[in-house]
Amino acid sequence: MKIGQAARQSGVSPKMIRYYESVGLMRPVARHDNAYRDYSDRDVHELRFIRHARTLGFSVADIAALLSLWRDTSRESHEVHQIAAGHLARLDRQIADLQAMADALRELVRCCHNDARPDCPILTGLSGPSALMR
Amino acid sequence: MKIGQAARQSGVSPKMIRYYESVGLMRPVARHDNAYRDYSDRDVHELRFIRHARTLGFSVADIAALLSLWRDTSRESHEVHQIAAGHLARLDRQIADLQAMADALRELVRCCHNDARPDCPILTGLSGPSALMR
DNA sequence: GCTTGACCTTCCAATCATGGGAAGGTCTAT
DNA sequence: ATAGACCTTCCCATGATTGGAAGGTCAAGC
Secondary structure, eight states: OOHHHHHHHHTOOHHHHHHHHHTTSSOOOEEOTTSOEEOOHHHHHHHHHHHHHHHTTOOHHHHHHHHHHHHOTTOOHHHHHHHHHHHHHHHHHHHHHHHHHHHHHHHHHHHOOOSSOSOOHHHHHHHSSSSTTO | OOHHHHHHHHTOOHHHHHHHHHTTSSOOOEEOTTSOEEOOHHHHHHHHHHHHHHHTTOOHHHHHHHHHHHHOTTOOHHHHHHHHHHHHHHHHHHHHHHHHHHHHHHHHHHHOOOSSOSOOHHHHHHHSSSSTTO
């Protein structure tokens, strides 16, 4: 199967399939005589795995580790658990950071008259002694 | 005042100060005879404004707009409000996306034995028919 | 007067995942 | 034979930030 069909079946664009190969996430795949890449159902399966992992926000580096554990049927689940828990912690930290931003901003937005007057607490808050920045 | 002192007083690194100037966020500042940039207290004030806005996650493009409204004392507060509300909406969407990721991942992590056995719901979930991907 | 160290300058590169596009080769159907 | 739908590789851009190289400037201490 050529790259286009593998892309359609896996939901990963041809561009990204080649990229994943170039960074060593996917092993170089077989080639036809005309140098076209040749994908098997197993490859497509692997691409779906990658897509799902990306959907959950795993980095390409994390996915490389997950893939090698996936291929190794004798892995120990705590190795997978560790990677996933680490990423989850990163996600939670990121969410907390964004939440803090959003809360501070929401308060400023709430205070703003939102009319034709020039007076604006949003600008005051941004220029001020960062009382609202915490 | 030279760039280092402006950096210390504003909390913006010299690198970033030059970057903000290069992308047109800050207007080119006066220069000494030796080509060193020369910052005023007003410039430092502006840099702090930028830093606070970055802390709230505003893009450089948004900050450019906010800065020009900040400088224009006859602005109408609804213009500021619109930019801030737009960014807030983006933040909330981003948080919701990350939250969905984290929730799905948390469920997988919760199900994993986290021991020496090879059986692992995290890997199964990632390779599977994406039931847990929603 | 000369060295040392702390500054400053500009320019280039890398990060991360993704997309756009050019230039060129290949296959299939008309 | 030609059109168009593929494929290939290579380069570039994104956004904010950091790192580093190569070189200029200034002050203090010897």
